[in-house]
Amino acid sequence: MNANPTPPGTIAPDTSASDVAPDLIGSGQEGTIGDQVRAYFQRLRSGDMGALPAIGGFVVLTILFSFLSPFFLTERNFANLLTQAATLVMLGMALVFVLLLGEIDLSAGVTSGMTMALFIVLVNVHAVPWMLALAIAFAAGILTGALIGFFVARVGIPSFVVTLGLFLGYQGITLMIIGAGGLYRVQISEITAIQNRNLPVWAGWAMLVVILAVSAATSFWDRARRTRAGVPNRTISLVWVKLGVIAVIGGAVVAILSRNRGQSVGVVEGVPIVVPIVLVILWIGTFVLDRTRFGRYLYAIGGNAEAARRAGVKVMLIRWSAFIVCSTLAVVSGLFSISKVGSVDAAAGREIVLSGVAAAVVGGVSLFGGRGRLLHAAIGALVIAVITNGLGLLNLPAGVNLVVTGGVLILAATVDALSRVRAGGSIMRT
């Protein structure tokens, strides 16, 4: 970095001049790997823990359940866990878009249920081609988001109230579409395949290679851009660490899923098709949140809506679109759900929404807005799925599952609230 000469006519330096010279404003990117690690721990101490509690919980629960049940750590249960979690991962990621604003969408679950009811009735009863029916289901999801957005962003009703109303209303609509006690089987092989068919083994490994390549390419592209701008880059070893972590975890996952987990004559092996679909949506969503105006403004509005408005951000429009994104992704989650369950009934999507919120919050997405990432929601959803799956294997009554999940949600929300106090406290400290 070139030293910037102080402009002529400099006024005598003030009292704090001694500690940092003016040409040394850092970016947090300098220093050795040790400095970076220290900075990371400092962030943790200041309450910015991200998904760390959730990752810890995931590890502890995995160890716990593998001791308690001989079936927990099997290839079959692992694949099962991923497909069970997929619906929740999707719903959690959908909710991140509104949670970042400090809003909530309690109707995300029933939106997925209602649109799937519409989808399946169009296909099974009215013989509509499934692709067209799917397009109609997505259109209904988008319209739902637009409706919520209208009432929240335009009319100014708290999202809690609007979506609670919709939560009830959509249960009614689903009931009307399906009919009381009705149940429709999913007989579209393309839909069933999402959760029940697997990639060929080689494709699973190819997927891992693509992930590593994309990850390396974005890292090096970012570094090149920073170099061009003349600002320092983090030490390159961090890129290798990151790629190494992806390779090890991803490699282990693909290796486990590549082994035959069939119980009888047939061979069942390979990564479930739902996994790459989730990863692609996760990647696109993260790209939008981190690197585009829409994403940045979601965080800004969640942090201080008035500041965003004064900075020229079209706050109403961004709010509105966030609800549309949430509802649209909820439709995807519904698709995963009916693919797994194999049928749609009048209660579709009624129970899942609070688990979706729990997933996001457990993963470290703040209920107060402005903090959280899609990956956090995905990790949180895995934790919830491990609890459901593990308790199911122990043959405990269903009530225990609800109690434990509820307890975890409150615990996570407490961590969220305390870390906010922490971050606020640091304002006072200086």
Added chain:
Amino acid sequence: MNMGADPGGVGAPIIELEGVVKSFGPVSVLKGVDLAAYPGKVTALVGDNGAGKSTLIKGLAGVQPYDDGVVRFDGDPITLHTPRDAARLGIEVVYQDLALCDNLDIVQNMFLGREETGLGTFDEGRMEKEASDTLRSLSVRTVKSVRQKVASLSGGQRQTVAIARAVLKRARVVILDEPTAALGVAQTEQVLHLVQRLAEQGVAVIIISHNLADVFEVADHINVLYLGQMVASLDAKQTTRDDVVGYITGTKTQQGANA
């Protein structure tokens, strides 16, 4: 950042108000106010609560357009109907409640609403460089990293970020609303320092303050509003604190003083 202005000379005002009028219904808040701000000079605007300072500033920011009167920018009459009009001319306001997002870092706050993009995505490196250059040009010494979250900054540092945000895009007029109101002694000193630095760069600074000690420390001109009228426009070096207090409280008028 230097506008090539001539901070030493008097020069022509960048922005000039003449006979500005604003009423809210039957209440007349500004009754024909004149004001001029010069490049490289700090112009203070003082007055008691309700004198019309905020209304005057909101007009300049384009938030609440004036009802009548002439606004000249570089000598040309202009209209300020929206915040965008003001931003286009390089008029920036730093409000008392700083309007920063706690959850974003310094760079993200400085560029909020005007991010640098390349190929549709953020060019973080370029933004980081410009933010860092701007802070350096203001001789900011108290910020360790431009990637610090604003939540972790002190009041003075926040004020610094808000001011740096205002000058990032080559502002020509910067209006500071009570920049030192919530600060301790050392931090007030830092911010006043920053104000002088801004002026050195050729920016016309308008500062609103209740604290006359601060005003006398940085201002070149002092303008006093009293019940919607500009009752005094003084050279800071040729007036005293008592005079200014007299104008603010209405016990003194400029005509009376001259007589």
